[in-house]
Amino acid sequence: MSLKNILLRTINQKNKFINLSASAVKVSNQEQYGHGGQQKKNYGYNRRTMATALFSSVVVGTMASAEKSDKNKNKNEDKTVEAGTIRPDLPTFRAEEVSKHDNEKSFWVTYKNGVYDVTAFLPSHPGGDQILNAGGLSIEPFWNVYGMHKTEEVYALLESYRIGNLHEDDVVDHSDEEMWVKEPSRDRRLVVKTARPFNAETPAKLQVAYFDTPNELFYVRQHMPVPELDQSSHRVKVIVKDGGVTSKEFSLQDLSRFPKGTVRAALMCAGNRRSEMNEQVKPVKGISWQGGAISSAVWEGVYLRDVLVHCGVDTHNTAGKHVIFTGADIDATGQNFSTSIPLDQALNPNSRIVLATSMNGRPLPPDHGYPLRVVVPGAPAVRSVKWLESITVSHEESPSHWHQKDYRSFNASKTWETADFASAPPIYSLPVTSAICDPVNGDTVTVKNGIVEIRGYAYSGGGAKILRVDISPDCGNTWIQAEEMQSDDAPPQQHYGWTLWTARIPVKRGQKELKLWAKATDSNFNTQPETFHDIWNIRGVLSNAYHKIKVQIKH
Template sequence: MSLKNILLRTINQKNKYINLAATAVKINQEQYNYREQNRQYRKTVATALFSSVLIGTVLAEKSKNESKGKDKNKDDNICEAGERRPDLPTYRAEEVSKHDSVESFWVIYKNGVYDVTSFLPSHPGGDQIMNAGGLSIEPFWNVYGMHKTKDICALLESYRIGNLHEDDMMDHSGDELWVKEPSRDKRLIVKTSKPFNAEIPAKLQVEHFDTPNELFYVRQHMPVPELDSSQHRVRVTIENGETVTREFSLQQLDMFPRTQVRAALMCAGNRRSEMNEQVKPVKGISWQGGAISNAVWEGVLLVDVLRACGVDNTDVAGKHVIFTGSDIDATGVNFSTSIPLEQALNPSNRILLATHMNGAVLPPDHGHPLRAVVPGAPAVRSVKWLESITISKDESSSHWHQKDYRSFNASKTWETADFATAPPIYSLPVTSAICDPANGDTVVAKNGVVEIRGYAYSGGGAKILRVDISPDCGETWVQAEEMQTDDAPPQQHYSWTLWTARIPVRKEQKEIELWAKATDSNFNTQPEKFDDIWNIRGLLSNAYHRIKVQIKH
C-alpha cells in the first residue's frame, strides 16, 4: 500500500474516532444532566435494580443447582401469585381503577388485587410501572418474563389486599402489544384505552390558546411505536414510470429551511356524540367537543422536500401523496392515508414534516420523532410516526383511507353506502362549541350578565370572523366581544379562535338555553340542526352547539 493511501486511511480513521468521541461526549453530557435532575430518585432505583439483578442471579444459580437430579419436566420456580383467597375482600375493577396515583397505587394480577404504593420507589423498571395503575399487570409480566419467579410472586403477594370480582376477570392474551404505551395526563377524558383515545376537558380547552402537549387530545388507531430519533429515516418514493426513492434522516431534513405553523388539529368525528344523541345512532368514538387542540408545530415544509426529490409541480393531475406511519395493526399493516398532490405542493397550505410541538420534541403520542402536519384538514391526514411518503397515481389503499373518513348524505345506510365513490374528506367545515360553562352547570350572574367562553374553528385556511350566541333559541343573537386568534391571514389561517361572550339575563330568570354558531372568512356559517347533516359515521358534526345552564343571582 502506498504511503499516500496509508495517510488517507489514517486521516479517515482519525476523523471517524473524533466523530465517535464527540457523540460519546454529547451522550455522556446528556446522561449526566438527566442524572443530576433525578439523582435521588435514580439512586433509589439503581440500588433496587442492582439488588434485583443480584437476587435474580443468585436465585437462578440456586434453581440451577437444585434442579440437578430432579425431573427435568418439573419447574420449581413457577409463579403462584394471584390465586383466589376466601379470607380477603372482593373488589370490582372500577374501584381498583381509581387507585392509579403515587398516593394510592393498586394493581391486579389474575384473581388478586394488590396495593403496591409503598413499592413504587423501589421498582427496578422505574416509572414504567405507572402504566399499570389501577389495571392488570399480566400483560406487562407476559412481556417481562423475569417477574414470574417464586420470589417475586411472593413479594407481590405480600402486598395482597383482596380478590378481583369474578365478573371483572379478563383474558389478557394479546395485550402485550400495549404494555409500552406512554404515560398520559390523568386529566384527559379517556374514550378508549386500546387503542388510546382521549379528549381534553372542555373547560381546559379555553385556559390556553396553545394547548399544552400533555393536554392535547389523543387519537390512535394502533399501539404507539417506539422509535429512535437518531436512527429514524423517512423515505420519499416517486412512482412515475420508474420508481425513484430517496431517504432522509432527521439531521438531513435540517438542510431545508425550518419553519413554524400554528394550527389546530381536529378529528373529523369531533362532536359526534351530539349527532348521535340528537338524531340517531352513528358508528365511531363518542367524541364530545374535546377532539380538537391547538399547537405551534415546527419542521420543514413538505413542498421543499418534494421539490428537492424532483417532483414535477406541473404534472399533478390525478396524483396523490401517500403518508405511511410506523404504527402497525394486528395483521402487520401500517397506518396510511393520502392527500392530493396538488394540495401538497401548494405553499399556502403550509404542510409540514414536523419534529417539534410547542417548542418541545414531539411526544410519543403525537408522532415522535416525525409526523406530517396537514393544517386545515381532518387530523387523520396528519400521519404520525411518519416513515414514508409516496407520490403515486393511486390514493392510499389502506382501510383508513378507502373505508373511512368519507362523506355520505343523510339517507345513506351501511347497506347502501358505496365507499369507493364517496369523496374523501380533505378539509373541515366551520364549527364552534361552548366550553365554559358546561351543560347542566349553575352559573352566577354578575351585574345582570353571565359570561361564557368557547372555541371556534374552520378548515382549509379560513379564519373565524364572528361568533354569535343566542339566549332565546334563535330569536336574538349576541356577538362575542373578545376573540383570541392567530395573526395569520385568511386562506392561511389554521389555528382556532377562543372567544368570550357576555349574555344579559333577567333577574327572575332561573335557567337559560344557549346556542352558539360561528361564521368564517368564506362567510360559511354552521347549520342549525344535525338532522340534515347526519351520516353513518357521524363525521363533520358542526350544527349549533347548545347547552342549558341554571342561573344563580
C-alpha cells in the same frame, strides 16, 4: 436461596430486561417527550412507561421488603410459588375498588386472581416513580411479554404483598394485550373515550384556558398502538412513482438541512361533535366525540413542498396525482396506517404542510407522532399522519382501509347497505364550526352585574379565518356577537389556527334558566347550519350544526 442471591439474581434479570426493552424505558430521555419538572413533582401527571413500571412493581429492591419476603422464601425453598391463585383466607375485591388505589398513599396492583398492596415499597423503589404507571391495574400483560419475571423468587416476592383476591367476574384474559404494554403515559385530565386504542378529548373548560394547547392536554386520536421509534435511527423514505420509480431516504438530520417550516394549526378529528348528531337525530358509527376532539399547537419542522421538489417532483404536472403518507403504526393484520392527499394540495405554498419534529417548541410526544409526523393544516386530522416513515407520490390514492372505507361523507338518506364509499370523495377540508366550552351543558352559572360570561372556540378548515361568533340566548330570536376574539395573525388563505372567543350575555332579573346557541361565520362567509337533521350521515362526520347548551342561573 439466600437473600443476597435473590437480590443478585433479581438485578441480573433487571439488566436483561433493560437490554431487551431499552427503547421502551428511555428514562434518561423523558424530558424530550414533554413531561417537564412539573410532572415529576405531580404524581397525577407522571404515569410513564408501563413496561418499566411492571418490572419495578415486582422487583422489590429494598432490604425491608426483601426481609419481609425472606420468611416466605424459607417456607418455599423447595417448591414453586404460583402467584395469583385464589386464597380462601383473604377478602375479595372488585376491579373498581382496586382501580381507586393508584396513589402514593394506597397503591395496589393485580395479577390473575391476586390483589397486592405495594404501597410500603414505593418510597424505595429502585426505578423511581416509574412504578406509578401500574397503579390499580393488572400487571399480567407485562409478564406475558417479559418472561423473566416468571421465576420462583419473583412470584414469592409478589405474594409477600398479597392482601386479597380479585372477584371472579373481574378476572380477564390478558394474553392478547402484549401490544399495548408500552403505551406512553397520558395526562389524567384527558377525557378518555376508548382505552385501546387510546382516544381522549381535551376537557371543554381547559380548551379555552390556553390559546396553544399544552402538549399533555392535546386531544389524542389513535387507531393502533403507539409504535416505539428512535429519532437517531428513524428514516423517512420519499418514493416518486411517475413513469418510473425513484426513491430517497432522509434521516431527521438530513431533513434539518431544509429551510425551517412553522405553522400554527388546529387539528380536528372529522368526527368532532359526533355525539350531538348521534343524540339529536339517530345513531351513527364512530367514537362518540363531544367537542373536545380539536386542539391547536405550533408545529415546527420543514415544509413538505421543499422536500418533494428536492426529490424531483414535477410542480407543473399534478393532475390526478396523490401523496400517500404511511406511518409506523401497525394493526393486528400487519397493515401500516396510511392515507393520502392530492398532490396539488401538497405542493401549494399556501397549504403550509409541515414535516414536523416539534410541537409547541418541544419534541413531539409519542402520542403525537414522535419523532416525525406530517401536519396538513385545515384538513381532517387523519391526514396528518403520525410516526411518518414514507411519502409516496403516485397516480393512485392510498389503498388503505382508512382512506378507502372511512373519512368520507354521505347524504342523510344513505345507509350502510346503500353507501358506496368508492363514489364518495375523501374529506380534505373541514367546515366552519364552534362550541361553547365554559360553561358546559348543565352547569349553574352566577350572574354578575346582570351578565353571564361565556367562552368557546371557533374554527374553519382550508385556511379560512373566523370572522365572527354569534350567540343566541333565546333560541335564535336575537343574536349577540362575541366581543373578544383571540386568533392568529396568519395571512388570508393561510389561517389554520382556531379562534377563542368570549361573549357577555345579559340575563333578566329572576331568570332561572338560559338556553344558549352558538354559531360561527368564516372568511368565506360560510356559517353553521341550525340543526343536525339535514347533515346527518352514517359516520357522523362534519358534525357542525349550532352548538346548544342549557345552564341554570344563580343570581
